[in-house]
Amino acid sequence: MIDLTENKVGKQILLLGNEAITRGALEAGIDVATTYPGAPSSEIADTFSKIAKQATKQNKNPGFYFEYSTNEKVALEVAAAASFCGLRALTCMKHVGLNVASDVFMTYLYMGCKGGHIIVSADDPYCHSSQNEQDNRYFALFGNAPMLEPATPQEAKEMTRIGFDISEELQLPILLRTTTRLNHTRGSIILDNLQKQRGKGHFEKDPLFALIPVTARVKHPALLKKMEQAKKISEKSPFNTILKIGKPTDIGIVASGVSVNYVIEIAEVLKLDVKILKLGMTHPIPRKMCEQFIKSCNVIVVVEELEPILEWQFKTIAYDIYSDMKIYGKSTDHFSRLYEYSLDIVADAFSKIFKVKNPYQKPVQPKLKLPSRPPSLCPGCPHRATYYAVKKAAPKGTIYPTDIGCYILGKAPPLEIADLLLCMGSNAGIACGLSISTEQKIVSFMGDSTFFHSGIPPIVDAVHHNHNVVITILDNRTTAMTGLQPHPGTEYDGMGRPAKLINVEDVVKGLGVEHIEIVDPNNIKDTTAAFKRALDFRGPAVVVSKSPCIHLEIQRKRKSKEKKSIYYIDQEKCNQCRECIVRFGCPAIYYTEEGSIRIDDLQCNDCGNCVQICPFDAIFKKEGNKRTIKQVLY
Amino acid sequence: MRGKINVYVSEVHGMAQRSGAVICTVRIGDVFGPMIATGTADVILSTEPIEALRNIMYASKKTKVITDINPVIPFTVATGCEEYPNLDDVFQEISSYAELFLIDATEIAKKSGDVISKNIVMLGALAATDVLPFKSEILLETILDNVPSNYKDINKRSFKGGMKAIKKY
Numbered sequence: 001m002i003d004l005t006e007n008k009v010g011k012q013i014l015l016l017g018n019e020a021i022t023r024g025a026l027e028a029g030i031d032v033a034t035t036y037p038g039a040p041s042s043e044i045a046d047t048f049s050k051i052a053k054q055a056t057k058q059n060k061n062p063g064f065y066f067e068y069s070t071n072e073k074v075a076l077e078v079a080a081a082a083s084f085c086g087l088r089a090l091t092c093m094k095h096v097g098l099n100v101a102s103d104v105f106m107t108y109l110y111m112g113c114k115g116g117h118i119i120v121s122a123d124d125p126y127c128h129s130s131q132n133e134q135d136n137r138y139f140a141l142f143g144n145a146p147m148l149e150p151a152t153p154q155e156a157k158e159m160t161r162i163g164f165d166i167s168e169e170l171q172l173p174i175l176l177r178t179t180t181r182l183n184h185t186r187g188s189i190i191l192d193n194l195q196k197q198r199g200k201g202h203f204e205k206d207p208l209f210a211l212i213p214v215t216a217r218v219k220h221p222a223l224l225k226k227m228e229q230a231k232k233i234s235e236k237s238p239f240n241t242i243l244k245i246g247k248p249t250d251i252g253i254v255a256s257g258v259s260v261n262y263v264i265e266i267a268e269v270l271k272l273d274v275k276i277l278k279l280g281m282t283h284p285i286p287r288k289m290c291e292q293f294i295k296s297c298n299v300i301v302v303v304e305e306l307e308p309i310l311e312w313q314f315k316t317i318a319y320d321i322y323s324d325m326k327i328y329g330k331s332t333d334h335f336s337r338l339y340e341y342s343l344d345i346v347a348d349a350f351s352k353i354f355k356v357k358n359p360y361q362k363p364v365q366p367k368l369k370l371p372s373r374p375p376s377l378c379p380g381c382p383h384r385a386t387y388y389a390v391k392k393a394a395p396k397g398t399i400y401p402t403d404i405g406c407y408i409l410g411k412a413p414p415l416e417i418a419d420l421l422l423c424m425g426s427n428a429g430i431a432c433g434l435s436i437s438t439e440q441k442i443v444s445f446m447g448d449s450t451f452f453h454s455g456i457p458p459i460v461d462a463v464h465h466n467h468n469v470v471i472t473i474l475d476n477r478t479t480a481m482t483g484l485q486p487h488p489g490t491e492y493d494g495m496g497r498p499a500k501l502i503n504v505e506d507v508v509k510g511l512g513v514e515h516i517e518i519v520d521p522n523n524i525k526d527t528t529a530a531f532k533r534a535l536d537f538r539g540p541a542v543v544v545s546k547s548p549c550i551h552l553e554i555q556r557k558r559k560s561k562e563k564k565s566i567y568y569i570d571q572e573k574c575n576q577c578r579e580c581i582v583r584f585g586c587p588a589i590y591y592t593e594e595g596s597i598r599i600d601d602l603q604c605n606d607c608g609n610c611v612q613i614c615p616f617d618a619i620f621k622k623e624g625n626k627r628t629i630k631q632v633l634y
Numbered sequence: 635m636r637g638k639i640n641v642y643v644s645e646v647h648g649m650a651q652r653s654g655a656v657i658c659t660v661r662i663g664d665v666f667g668p669m670i671a672t673g674t675a676d677v678i679l680s681t682e683p684i685e686a687l688r689n690i691m692y693a694s695k696k697t698k699v700i701t702d703i704n705p706v707i708p709f710t711v712a713t714g715c716e717e718y719p720n721l722d723d724v725f726q727e728i729s730s731y732a733e734l735f736l737i738d739a740t741e742i743a744k745k746s747g748d749v750i751s752k753n754i755v756m757l758g759a760l761a762a763t764d765v766l767p768f769k770s771e772i773l774l775e776t777i778l779d780n781v782p783s784n785y786k787d788i789n790k791r792s793f794k795g796g797m798k799a800i801k802k803y
Binding site: 012013014016039040042043128129152181184185186187188258260261262264265342343344347360361363364365366367368369370371372373374375376377378406409412413414578581582585587589590591602 | 635640641642645646647652653654655665667668670671672673685688690691692707708709710711712713714715716717718719723724749
């Protein structure tokens with residue numbers, strides 16, 4: 001097993017890009033790490049959490065403080081304050097998390113930091129697990145943040161480690177901009193020395209640290225001056241280099257991030273003679289280096305995923321130095337502003353630009369029609385039971401605004417209970433707006449972690465304005481979708497220490513909600529009745545549907561060696577009404593080739609909810625045939 | 635890495651894991667990243683027949699496709715929204731694009747003592763081909779170093795079972 005706290009300089013280990021970032025921070029002597037979990041950034045924080053938990057278990061101090069913060073804004077504030085005290089801090093989040101933290105981000109850059117601070121943005125081209133594919137490099141330009149963009153896990157580690165030094169030199173937080181393909185690539189890493197942490201810092205008072213108009217007007221020019229200094233660092237940065245492939249040439253390629261890997265490989269495959277300006281510090285770009293590169297080339301191709309940020313900057317520089325050189329990229333339609341790039345995409349573009357044969361044949365596509373295999377709510381998921389009950393209780397035409405979390409998987413048939421999804425916490429705000437605009441009934445959904453993240457303010461709105469909505473909090477006792485992280489509603493924290501558990505229903509009560517229903521969704525009859533009452537109530541009603549994520553249940557049963565029940569369908573009693581499949585939609589229930597309906601032992605997670613929903617009482621728990629989870633799974 | 639050769643792996647995490655199909659690419663040797671161009675894979679390992687066909691764009695005539703013969707029915711089929719194609723048709727189509735190896739990995743894993751070790755059966759099958767640039771023992775050793783001690787025997791049996799099944803070809 002890999003030990004990330006090993007102090008063996010020069011040792012080579014295989015690490016995920018995200019783990020490499022954590023290692024880089026450890027090598028830089030990280031003091032405080034904060035996050036709100038979100039793919040593709042989650043494993044950075046989860047690795048800190050794992051190390052901290054291990055230390056807590058052994059009654060040791062991990063040497064750093066780590067927390068899963070309430071949301072990204074809080075995460076950035078907590079870490080910024082540590083930096084103000086001279087400590088080294090890291091905050092990681094998914095790209096849309098930076099939208100939440102942007103209020104802090106924009107003014108924090110005016111203030112500047114003391115201890116080195118790395119802000120990791122994990123962008124998600126192709127929206128593998130996100131609601132959009134925004135290019136957060138704009139945030140670096142928007143707020144004037146120096147930015148580093150790694151191409152490989154090794155570089156991710158190095159940029160994190162060295163990024164702390166750059167941050168302290170400039171007294172500015174650094175944006176480490178990664179993409180899914182870097183975060184979730186595993187590659188070889190060479191370990192460096194682990195630096196000692198600073199432990200405790202000291203806050204030196206400074207009148208310019210309270211941003212009011214008069215101080216802001218002083219801090220803004222100071223920030224621009226720091227960015228001038230950042231340009232000098234960029235000019236000399238080892239992360240900005242020129243790679244030469246083949247014979248000396250005047251063909252130039254500019255690339256950053258994971259695109260660099262595709263460019264090198266395709267240049268070799270196509271046997272092109274090119275020089276590649278590989279940019280790793282992409283804000284501010286090394287202006288002089290870029291000018292010289294343009295002057296030394298006859299043609300330039302810019303390869304960058306998503307927005308043409310480098311391309312536009314190169315065109316500006318070319319204009320300034322009176323160069324009329326052809327710059328290929330997105331503006332010439334050789335590259336797209338959409339999705340992830342691939343070897344095929346780069347090969348196709350290069351073969352068109354350089355008029356060489358593309359060696360890759362058109363990929364074969366299956367002729368047979370293959371059924372899709374989208375992700376779905378797990379067998380035994382309590383959200384399925386809640387959704388089933390809501391559908392029983394709510395009239396036709398009810399609108400279901402939903403939120404970010406596993407429960408969005410209720411969008412798929414047969415439940416189809418997700419009509420609107422915008423961003424974290426949006427369900428209830430959207431519900432409020434719908435309630436004043438339509439006579440239709442509204443039942444919205446959010447998870448417990450989302451509730452604490454940004455779900456509370458819209459409930460305040462609903463109460464204050466007496467909006468006629470039903471807001472559901474699917475309290476499954478964890479942040480399930482991102483990998484079962486704790487949140488303010490759990491009794492332990494990210495370092496494995498006991499933490500104050502905040503009850504969702506207590507908060508809701510405190511907000512002044514008058515109609516609150518607390519249900520166990522695994523009792524479908526009672527849950528249905530509770531939703532009926534909530535729907536009948538005039539004014540805002542909140543239903544807290546409380547049942548642990550089935551993965552927590554599996555973990556608990558495994559630990560306590562509790563037996564798992566086996567369920568079966570009595571084929572004599574089964575009327576083939578298909579309620580369990582076409583309405584409830586549990587993936588563990590399936591048709592056999594001979595036409596009967598069965599339960600797959602291996603997939604069944606023992607929730608027993610199918611017993612409740614069968615109109616013919618044909619589903620039974622097998623008595624005396626229990627097995628431990630281990631016996632079933634292994 | 636144990637074979638002293640460079641390696642890159644690309645993984646899928648997050649939302650897609652909830653019963654969705656995931657794909658992981660591995661590149662071994664003097665390469666710059668984990669991504670594989672279409673039509674250039676040496677081998678495709680699939681734990682499910684239609685998933686092998688779904689990813690056939692990575693294959694060429696020279697590619698070996700090793701797949702488990704046991705379908706895992708997606709919920710889109712279970713709910714009657716879509717249809718699972720005839721298995722023989724699936725295998726026939728794969729054979730028309732690449733060199734196909736069929737393996738009852740589920741059964742081998744069960745016989746080895748643990749159905750969840752099916753992925754190790756697949757790795758054993760891979761080791762039996764001439765694709766890897768290092769000895770199969772290195773792969774087995776690395777697997778055994780990374781599993782809890784009480785599962786070592788099951789994993790070893792699964793690996794050997796997978797190897798044996800492909801060597802029969």
